[in-house]
Amino acid sequence: MMVLFSVPGEPQGKGRPRFSRHNGRTITHTPDKTVLYENLVVTEYQAQMGAFRFPDDAQLRMSVWAYYGIPKSTSKRKREAMKAGTIRPTKKPDVDNILKCVADALNGVAYRDDAQIVEVVMEKFYDENPRVDIGIEVVQNG
Incomplete structure (x- = not known):
């Protein structure tokens, strides 16, 4: 099944965590933009796939196709x-950051953990309709 x-x-990548010190303790903070995009990935998965896990x-094999918008000024x-x-x-974001953002967002939603992903296809294109298309399927053994 796929x-x-x-x-x-527009495709977005996983932002770098930010660190701060508070009362002698180091606190890690995920950038708001990353949190919002990961929530969008989860929302779209659930809206289009329901509760399937x-x-x-x-x-698993994950395929990700990132489609960037074509700039208006292009000939x-x-x-x-x-x-x-x-x-x-x-251009940015890099393929690995896009993939990391999508894979992390789907932890516990589409699969138990992104460690289950054993094969990846990741490609970047231009299109009039910017988006990220994601396909996930079970790898057939043998």
């Missing part, structure tokens, strides 16, 4: 090349 769902908007012992020729996939994004 689940496939989309998260609307992979078995706790499943080995017609360059815009067509972007739509065709000839020109692909080499």
